[in-house]
Amino acid sequence: GENVEQHPSTLSVQEGDSAVIKCTYSDSASNYFPWYKQELGKRPQLIIDIRSNVGEKKDQRIAVTLNKTAKHFSLHITETQPEDSAVYFCAATLYNQGGKLIFGQGTELSVKP
Amino acid sequence: DGGITQSPKYLFRKEGQNVTLSCEQNLNHDAMYWYRQDPGQGLRLIYYSQIVNDFQKGDIAEGYSVSREKKESFPLTVTSAQKNPTAFYLCASTPAAVGVGELFFGEGSRLTVL
Numbered sequence: 001g002e003n004v005e006q007h008p009s010t011l012s013v014q015e016g017d018s019a020v021i022k023c024t025y026s027d028s029a030s031n032y033f034p035w036y037k038q039e040l041g042k043r044p045q046l047i048i049d050i051r052s053n054v055g056e057k058k059d060q061r062i063a064v065t066l067n068k069t070a071k072h073f074s075l076h077i078t079e080t081q082p083e084d085s086a087v088y089f090c091a092a093t094l095y096n097q098g099g100k101l102i103f104g105q106g107t108e109l110s111v112k113p
Numbered sequence: 114d115g116g117i118t119q120s121p122k123y124l125f126r127k128e129g130q131n132v133t134l135s136c137e138q139n140l141n142h143d144a145m146y147w148y149r150q151d152p153g154q155g156l157r158l159i160y161y162s163q164i165v166n167d168f169q170k171g172d173i174a175e176g177y178s179v180s181r182e183k184k185e186s187f188p189l190t191v192t193s194a195q196k197n198p199t200a201f202y203l204c205a206s207t208p209a210a211v212g213v214g215e216l217f218f219g220e221g222s223r224l225t226v227l
Contacts, residue, residue: 034215043203046215100158105153106154
């Protein structure tokens, strides 16, 4: 079936360094790719999203890039801070299944002061 | 305060018992969803509903049931047929059609089967 693969499952960086999380998707018709952040014990919250007609989107220290040909998209966090520590999930729409979202397995990011 | 309210936050169940998790939203959203979260497996869709009195199975619907009698409410019943029900359950909603726009999540319900 259709799926989204997310890597790495855990990521540890020093404060101030950059972090990159990568996802690949299988449904070539997917057209919407959000990223959610879930802090420990809290609900997931949308941090950035990108649609298939755009190759890159930035919002302050975070950015998402999309390569439709290769069917992969990535989250980039620059100048990481301890409050960036959380689990990050990527997702993609299943266009041929009514636009349902399918999530990656999650990446636990730890930013060490 | 607008949002999604899930209850209870923690629930313990004996094997063989059904349990119902509540999800209420006052955002006037049409679409509502139930996800199950297990460590290392991301969020998996159980059921979703785009409109009152209509709902569809997600990827892991076996052992679960839902109803959508009111726009604001989308309760999930975990039945005794669910073989491994211990998990964290998240309810979510979106303003309109499935897959379009931001998912607004509740705070979750943690179910433990004893």
